[in-house]
Amino acid sequence: MKKRNIVIIGISTGGPKTLRGFFDGLPLLDASIVLVQHMIKCANRSLCATLNSLTEMEVKIASHGESMKPGVVYFAPSEVHLKLINNKMIQLVESPKVCFVRPAVDVTMKSIRKTAEDNITGVIMTGMGMDGTDGLSYIKSIGGVTFAQDEITSVVWGMPKSAIKTGKVDYVLPPEGIRKKLISQLGRLPG
Amino acid sequence: MNKEIMVVDDDPSIRSTVDIILKTSGYSICAVESGQGCLDRLREGFRGLILMDVMMPKMDGWDTIAAIEDEGLYKGNVICMLTAVHDPCPKLEKLTEYVMDYVRKPFTSEELLEVVTEYIEYVQ
Numbered sequence: 135m136k137k138r139n140i141v142i143i144g145i146s147t148g149g150p151k152t153l154r155g156f157f158d159g160l161p162l163l164d165a166s167i168v169l170v171q172h173m174i175k176c177a178n179r180s181l182c183a184t185l186n187s188l189t190e191m192e193v194k195i196a197s198h199g200e201s202m203k204p205g206v207v208y209f210a211p212s213e214v215h216l217k218l219i220n221n222k223m224i225q226l227v228e229s230p231k232v233c234f235v236r237p238a239v240d241v242t243m244k245s246i247r248k249t250a251e252d253n254i255t256g257v258i259m260t261g262m263g264m265d266g267t268d269g270l271s272y273i274k275s276i277g278g279v280t281f282a283q284d285e286i287t288s289v290v291w292g293m294p295k296s297a298i299k300t301g302k303v304d305y306v307l308p309p310e311g312i313r314k315k316l317i318s319q320l321g322r323l324p325g
Numbered sequence: 326m327n328k329e330i331m332v333v334d335d336d337p338s339i340r341s342t343v344d345i346i347l348k349t350s351g352y353s354i355c356a357v358e359s360g361q362g363c364l365d366r367l368r369e370g371f372r373g374l375i376l377m378d379v380m381m382p383k384m385d386g387w388d389t390i391a392a393i394e395d396e397g398l399y400k401g402n403v404i405c406m407l408t409a410v411h412d413p414c415p416k417l418e419k420l421t422e423y424v425m426d427y428v429r430k431p432f433t434s435e436e437l438l439e440v441v442t443e444y445i446e447y448v449q
Contacts, residue, residue, distance in 0.1 A: 147417070147424045151443050172422045176401055177447040184446070212422075234419045263418040289427050290417070 139165035139204070139253045139320045140221060140246070144239025144269065146172040146261025148289025150181050156309045160189040165320045166202035167191070168216060170239040172261060175212040182209045190325065198226040205323050210237040217245035221252050233265035243269025246276070254278035257312060262292035267300060274302040279319070281305045281312050328448045329373035330354045330441065333363045333389065334407060335381045343376060346434045347441065360389030367398040374445045376428065379408040387416035390423050399423060401449040405440055
């Protein structure tokens with residue numbers, strides 16, 4: 135049986151500019167991607183629309199109750215946490231901030247279940263603080279693959295550094311290196 | 326809506342440099358020398374991109390952002406930090422949602438314009 139690919143990306147300060155480069159020309163990948171960008175609410179739709187125009191994947195603001203499909207990037211809305219139920223259905227919850235942020239990528243990553251049907255990938259990119267550290271360790275513990283952005287290309291090397299210190303990160307790369315690996319590992323959907 | 330840029334920096338040479346670079350590129354800009362000045366402009370209705378120095382006397386950039394958030398003045402505005410400091414301050418951790426990006430000093434006009442061009446679009 136063909137496995138589902140699920141990618142969860144956490145990113146913060148420096149994110150919008152970094153993501154623009156990351157998504158520019160990104161092909162239609164055989165994966166559902168959840169994107170957790172720490173960001174104030176009013177900027178969500180602008181960034182989402184920008185990214186949607188750059189990639190062959192569909193980029194949209196995630197909705198409560200929605201089931202994830204391959205080829206789509208689900209942009210976590212501000213001021214709520216995004217969880218996945220059975221690695222498929224999106225649940226938006228108004229629980230307290232985690233690591234001073236909401237949405238927190240730790241919450242999303244730790245909602246993932248280990249299953250035989252799913253390949254899980256976690257990515258932590260530029261930002262301050264520790265959001266994503268526990269989440270990435272968890273993903274590694276359930277057999278997933280983990281990435282962190284390198285110091286040279288990070289606007290703020292806080293979140294990636296914190297994750298790397300756990301020893302649970304498989305690849306430390308610049309955004310273009312992460313992107314290249316993901317394309318190679320995930321494969322493309324027919325366009 | 327006319328999107329403006331506010332530069333908040335106690336260094337007059339920085340304020341002047343940013344003013345020249347951005348006005349030459351057609352942007353509307355106001356310059357203030359302190360966090361208090363920034364708050365005053367926001368209370369008067371400023372809406373736009375704020376380029377905020379980190380190291381300022383009395384009220385640093387982080388304290389200013391915290392005050393902006395406390396007074397509910399953040400909505401619709403976008404903040405990028407101007408800083409020469411390489412290691413991020415721990416205060417950023419609690420304010421990370423409010424800071425879109427950094428412009429590292431010293432900066433070239435291209436580096437400043439790249440950030441401004443990117444983030445002015447997110448002003449509501």
